[in-house]
Amino acid sequence: MLHEKRKTFPPLKEPIAILVDPTLKPFYHGVASGDPLHDRVIIWTRVTPEDSLPTIDVDWEVSTDQNFTSIKTKGKVTTSPARDYTVKVDVTGLSSDQTYYYRFKALGTTSMAGRTKTSPIDMKDSLKFAVVSCSNWEFGYFNAYARIAEKELDAVLHLGDYIYEYGTGKYGDTTIGRINMPLHEIISLQDYRTRHSQYRLDEGLRQVSLMHPFIAIWDDHEVANDTYAEGAQNHQPEEGDFNERKQAAKQAYYEWIPIREGEKHYRTFSYGKLADIIMLDERLAGRTKQAEGKTTLNYGTWTELCWVVSNATGF
Numbered sequence: 001m002l003h004e005k006r007k008t009f010p011p012l013k014e015p016i017a018i019l020v021d022p023t024l025k026p027f028y029h030g031v032a033s034g035d036p037l038h039d040r041v042i043i044w045t046r047v048t049p050e051d052s053l054p055t056i057d058v059d060w061e062v063s064t065d066q067n068f069t070s071i072k073t074k075g076k077v078t079t080s081p082a083r084d085y086t087v088k089v090d091v092t093g094l095s096s097d098q099t100y101y102y103r104f105k106a107l108g109t110t111s112m113a114g115r116t117k118t119s120p121i122d123m124k125d126s127l128k129f130a131v132v133s134c135s136n137w138e139f140g141y142f143n144a145y146a147r148i149a150e151k152e153l154d155a156v157l158h159l160g161d162y163i164y165e166y167g168t169g170k171y172g173d174t175t176i177g178r179i180n181m182p183l184h185e186i187i188s189l190q191d192y193r194t195r196h197s198q199y200r201l202d203e204g205l206r207q208v209s210l211m212h213p214f215i216a217i218w219d220d221h222e223v224a225n226d227t228y229a230e231g232a233q234n235h236q237p238e239e240g241d242f243n244e245r246k247q248a249a250k251q252a253y254y255e256w257i258p259i260r261e262g263e264k265h266y267r268t269f270s271y272g273k274l275a276d277i278i279m280l281d282e283r284l285a286g287r288t289k290q291a292e293g294k295t296t297l298n299y300g301t302w303t304e305l306c307w308v309v310s311n312a313t314g315f
Contacts, residue, residue: 009051015181015194019201020048026107029200032209033116034216034258036155037269038096041116041213044258046086046200047079047106055080058087059105062094066101066113084193086255096121097272116213117154120272127271128152130212133159133219137199138172138180145204149211154271156212160219160283162257163195165234165249187239192252200256209258215269216257217279223249228287246284 020028029046047056061074072094079087087104094100097120104111130148148156164171168180181198182191199205220226223246226233235242254261265281280286 009053012049012052014048014197016197016201019198021201024112026050026109027104027111029197030206030210031102031104031111031114032214032258033102033114033212034214035260035267035269036117036119036213036215038119038121039094040090040092041094041100041118042088042090042258042260043102043104043114043116044086044088045104045111046084046197046256047104048085049107052081056085056106060087060089060091060102061105062091062100062102064098064100066115068101068103068113072100084197084252084255088255088258090260094118097124112210114210119154119269120274121270123273124271127154127274129154130156130208131159132156134161135199135205136161136164136172137202138164138166138168138174138178140173140176140178142202142204145202145208149204149207153212155269156208156214157277158214158216160217161221162216162218162253163192163199164221165195165224185234185239187245187248189248189251192249193255196252196256214258215267215277215279216259217265217281218253218283220283222253223284226290227283228289229283229285231289233290250284 024030026048027045028048032044034042034044043060043062047058049056056079057076058079059074059076061068062072064070064072073091075089077087077089079085091102096118099115099117101113101115103113128151130151130153132144132148135142165186166180167185168174168183170185172178181194186192186195220232224232224234231242235245239245260267264285265279267279269277271277
């Protein structure tokens, strides 16, 4: 039966296949979590089949211990090429300020176990976050992510430029052999999916995603340099309709990032009585075309994280 199934569906061909660690099959991209609330969190993975299967059934489990002897909740979902074989579950019914472990099962294999944490309701003495942005594959390995994975944190705040859209050699240093996939500037949905897929194969990103929940916001390079609501500096007429490019970039972002999806990207995360974190979309929804000049001072997404501190003592 298995032999007949493989004859029915053609092999799945992806340019990133040369980068994968075969020991992680079919969960080459690891696992991730994000958007933690008091009683829920997003868990994520990507299942990469050998063949172009129309659907894949995926089981998931969340436990209070890393050996999964105390299962808090579990379920089953289905993924397909329509979501680029990514899996995203909004796990509900959790307790506040609690560390959980999660994993996925598909195609007869169990993924690595990820660790995540819900946000607190009650007062805490302190909070610990890592703040990151601007990860460019061709500028080098994401070693900072690996160091962050070693820390005890409440969450990782990613302020955008999770990927860069440029073609190879346009913005970076390729002498160490880190070459963008695809080689050209990404424009189509498949282009953006491939670039996201490549980034998630970096060992540092895989490790930090395994250990901590992310609270993420996009900046411009998730679409194109100096993106604003109606266009971008790095989008030319010959590259097609900008709105189509933007929608392709947004779809890939939502597929590959553990984030809740919505018409607007604005979100608030309450960390008890100590702090609220407000993530603002200051690109695709909230920015007009930038002024042109010889020098552009772009402070990027560092202005896109707004802290509202309810109790400054102990923060």
